[in-house]
Amino acid sequence: MKAIRRLTVRPVLPEPLRPLSDLARNLRWSWHAETRDLFRSVDPECWAASGRDPVRLLGAVPAERLGELAEDRRFVRRLAAAADDLDHYMTGDRWYQTQSRAQAQAQSAGLPAAVAYFSPEFGITAALPQYSGGLGILAGDHLKAASDLGVPLIGVGLLYRHGYFRQSLSRDGWQQEHYPVLDPDELPLTLLKETDGTPAQVHLALPGGKELRARLWLAQVGRVPLLLLDSDVEENDLGERGVTDRLYGGGSEHRLLQEMLLGIGGVRAVRTYCRLTGHAEPEVFHTNEGHAGFLGLERIAELCDRGSEFEPALEAVRAGTVFTTHTPVPAGIDRFDRQLVARHFGPGAELPRIDVERVLRLGMETYPGGEPNLFNMAVMGLRLAQRANGVSLLHGGVSREMFSGLWPGFDADEVPITSVTNGVHAPTWVAPEVFRLGARQIGVQRTEDALTVGGSDRWDSVADIPDEDIWELRRTLREQLVTEVRERLRASWRQRGAGTAELGWIDGVLDPDVLTIGFARRVPSYKRLTLMLRDRDRLTDLLLHPERPVQIVVAGKAHPADDGGKRLIQELVRFADDPRVRHRVVFLPDYGMAMAQRLYPGCDIWLNNPLRPLEACGTSGMKAALNGCLNVSVLDGWWDEWFRPDFGWAIPTADGAGTDPDRRDDIEAAALYDLLEQRITPRFYERGPSGLPDRWIEMVRRTLSLLGPKVLAGRMVREYVERLYAPAAAAHRAMDPDAARGLAEWKSRVRAAWPGVSVDHVETGTATATAELGSTLSLRVRVDLGELAPDDVEVQAVSGRVDSEDRITEATAVPLKPVGGPDLEGRWAYEGPLALDRTGTFGYTVRILPAHPLLASGAELGLVAVPSDELVEAAGLLMR
Incomplete structure (x- = not known):
């Protein structure tokens, strides 16, 4: 019943x-x-x-x-x-409070009173399943690290009643999805209530006079409140109740409503929370990917309600907004049909006081190669944020290239998107056994500080841990993983319909003394789950080698709509079901935080073989490294930035533009097999005079001491505070109504006048095409500023080495000074020295950029004036 x-x-x-x-x-x-x-x-x-x-x-x-x-x-x-x-x-006071006091004593601008951090998913704990993969885990680690550091963050997300799906396998290895219903009363959540005891709610207007209501649940993540909006309330119609049904589910309109609720409703939730609790209002709003981009529109509407015009309100909002992009490919960005977005805004819908065309212009792909009828959430995020970043050094470069159309006239390396490399929350991901070994070496408090605040001096103490202690730790963790794998594998086979009598072989799956490789992540095609299967005979030989065997533990979920990803899982599962190798390679369904916390520590090798450069960061390898697991990876994401041969291996790639995809996969799989056969397995199994694999242990030691301080979420959050939050807070404070109005009017004037701006003449003090290193050229430039004045612009000399196509690389920009004008023709003269500070083919050019004290970057407006081709040819702007 x-x-x-x-x-x-x-x-x-x-x-x-x-x-x-x-x-x-x-x-x-x-x-x-x-x-x-x-x-x-x-x-x-x-x-x-x-x-x-x-x-x-x-x-x-x-x-x-x-x-x-x-x-x-x-x-x-x-x-x-x-x-x-x-x-x-x-x-108690933590890192942020000491920094804030130091800035106050130095009479500097000061750190933000609070930061609102928006994300569509948060991976805090398996007990609160509101995440699907790396984006959510990163967001959860961001909140935890902010708590440890004392950063006054407010997290904002949605409460999905089904979370993300639970995964099982059919008898033939096909992924099955299950969506268990989550009861908020059984989760570590508290309902936010008004002073009269009624549930606090936010409302969104929908077309046709309807309304979307959401109540607010609070998850307390250490010191950080996380607000989760829940549309499953009785006042909503059935369709509106289902808006927050599941993570990344439904069609376009469903996703649009989720993102409107996250962005617009999220700002209203923050205002409600601050009103009810007395929490400081955020000075900085940080959107983790484009899903929450509508938060900028709500903040613009707030200012318009107080009497501001749209353009000044836009400038005020941009000043205090940070946007982080995580995707390295356009296909990974949410894009909506223009008409769908238009229907949900304006009169009779949401934000009626903002003209719909203004809303649409913020997200339209109005650049070469863009789709004119699509509304791009990342594009809106970038247009609404004065500061933006990718999540690794390489990904920052990929993002600058991908979004360069928003800044026409600028080389990709000048696009104003920086990078903050992701980190992971060590107290969450470090095994208790690893922590205890560190505490035994340097004490509990110093170990906690090493994992949260960082500092290489604390990690240097790893050098003093005896080899036998490190090796004993690694075997203990491997043994625990073997036990975990057998339990999960037995449960999986029972779900697949196997009886107890069929499963005796599971007691012999994996061996705590065999080199163990881990591979676990989402399963889109670019992550190449099945690259290891390119040559099955060669892989089988590795698995069954009589003296140097390997064993592999694989896990991962394909998106429910991705049949290609499901086929990859099935291919891997069918190989792992083969009685010849099933004791050496396993696939574990339902990959999540609870599994990951056992998997990372228990592996000796963490494998990552995506198509370069499609891995934005890839933090799973960081979590493994914190437990002494060595990385074997394509040079992509964070590994491209921090790889060193003394603590891991790089898989050679064949990612040239002309390489056939199948041929590329064959080459890279062969390179992986070579690494395993010739370098990795011999090092793991060889024994030194002490009877231990001392060279392997040394790599473990270097992984912990050299990578440990770098991969911490504490390091990441400190970088966000110092490089993005603090400047955004300063810009927010400077953007009072008069300043915002003045900046908006200035931008309008500059855009209108820019067609009249040009470089008319460039000359130097020498006519030769050669010069000596260390010498200086005297540069004189004549420019036409049209209706603008020298205070509106900066004239720069840009110099550096040039490539075979005469493009300047490793460019250095130096401002030139006005020395006279306007002349009778209305032109201005600028002069300055040009230092020849490098040998080889050297080039320079001159350009004019808009300049204003409240701009974060000279490229912000996407306007630049450079010499015409005729002027370049006449001036001969190359030296050899």
Whole structure:
């Protein structure tokens, strides 16, 4: 018989145990081992059965057991200590507070009072399944690191009632999707309420006079509040209730409504939260990918409601907005039909006080190669943010190239998109055994500081850990993974329809003394799940080598609509089902945080073989590295930036433009096999005089000491604070209504006058085509500024080496100074020295850019004037 309604009945905690509720509701437990140990001791069996979720644990533990614990003075003392520790963590000064005081003493502009961080998904813990992959895990790690550092962040996302799908396999290895219903009352969430006790809500207007309502759930992520908007409320019609049904589900209109709720509704949720709690209003808004881009429109509308015109409001909003792009390909960006977007804005819909055409212009692909009828969320994100970044050094370059059409006239390397390389939250991803080894070496507090704040001095102590301790640790972690894999594999085969009598072979799957390779990620085609299968005979020989075998653990989910990805999984599963190799290669379904936290530490090698340069960052290898796992990867994402041969291997690539895709995959797979056969397996299995693989252990040691401080989310968040949040806050404060109005009027005037701006004449003090290193040319330029004045522009000399097509590379720009004008023809003279500071073919040119104190970049307007081809030819702007 099926229940018509489901309720959660919680026991009443005895008074001495009341702090357990606060500890369970703050997700710091998900990365704080001592708190988790406390909950485990409440009832070990219930703890395991609850999926290590404190909220579910407290809802399931028998009242008799709670009564026993209330009388257990030792447990009550432990509980009081844990509660005191959480209180100190929540209220004490951390890195951000010390930085803020230092800036105040230096009388600098100061750090932002608060930052709002928007993302479509957040991977905090398996107990709150609101993530699909790397974007969400990165967002969760960003919040946790901000909490550890004391950064006053407010997270904003959606609460998906089905989360992302759960994955299983059919008997023939085809991915099956399941969408379990999540009850917010069974999650570590608190409903945000108005002062009268009613649930707080935000409303969005829909076409046809309808309304979309959402209530607000609060997840406390350490010091950081995370607001999750939930449209499953009784006041909504059935269609509107389903807006937040599942992550990345539904058609275009469904996704558009999700992104309107995230962006527009998210800003309203932040305002509601700050009003109800007294939290400081954000000075900076950070959108993690384009899904939340509509937040800028809502903030513009807020200013328009206070009397601002649209253009000044746009400038004010841009000043305090940061946009992070994660995709390296246009196909990865959400794009909507122009008419669909137009229908949801303007009179009779949302933001009626903003002209629909203004909304559309922010997202239209009005550049060469763009689709004129598509509204691009990333393009809108870039137009609404004065500061933007990619997520690795290589990805920053890829992003500048991909979006260069928004800044015509500028080379890709001058497009104003910087990069902050992702990091991972070490306390979440480092195995307890690794932490204990570090604590034994340098103490608990210094180990915690090393994992959160960083600092290479703390990581240098890895050099003093004995070889035998490192090797024992690695074997222990490998052994734990073997146990985990067998349990999950047995459960998977039962789901596939196998009976107990068929599964005896699973007891022999994997070996704790065999070199273990891990490969786990989403399964789009570019990540090449099946590259390892290109030569199955060669792979089989590696797996079954009599002296140097390898074993491989694979996991990953394909998007429900991606049949190509599902076929890749099926191909891998069918290979892993072969009785000849099934004890050496396994596929584990339902990859998620809980699995990952065992998988990363237990592997010796982390494999990554995407098509270069399509991996924006790829943080799974960072998590593995923090546990002493060595990376074997294509030089893409973060590995391109930080690879060194003393702590890993680079898979050679054949990514030339003319390479046939099949031929490229064959070449790169062969290179991977060569690495494994000739360099990796011999090093793992060779033994030094002590009987240990000392060269392998040294690579583990270098991975920890050299990569450890770099891959931390703490390092990443500090970079965001120093390079993006602090400048954005300063720009926000400078953009008062008068300044915003003045900047908007100036931009309008400059755009209108720019066709009249030109470089008329360039001359130097020499007519020769050669010069000596270290010498200086005297450069004199005559420019026509039309209706503009010298204060409106900057005239620059741009110099550097030139390639075979006379394009300047490694360019250096130096401003020239006005020395006279206007002459009778209205032209201005500029002069300046040009240092010849490098040998070889050298070139220079001159350009004019708009200049204003409130611009973050000279390229911001996408306007530039350069010499005509005739002038270049006449001036001969090359030297050899």
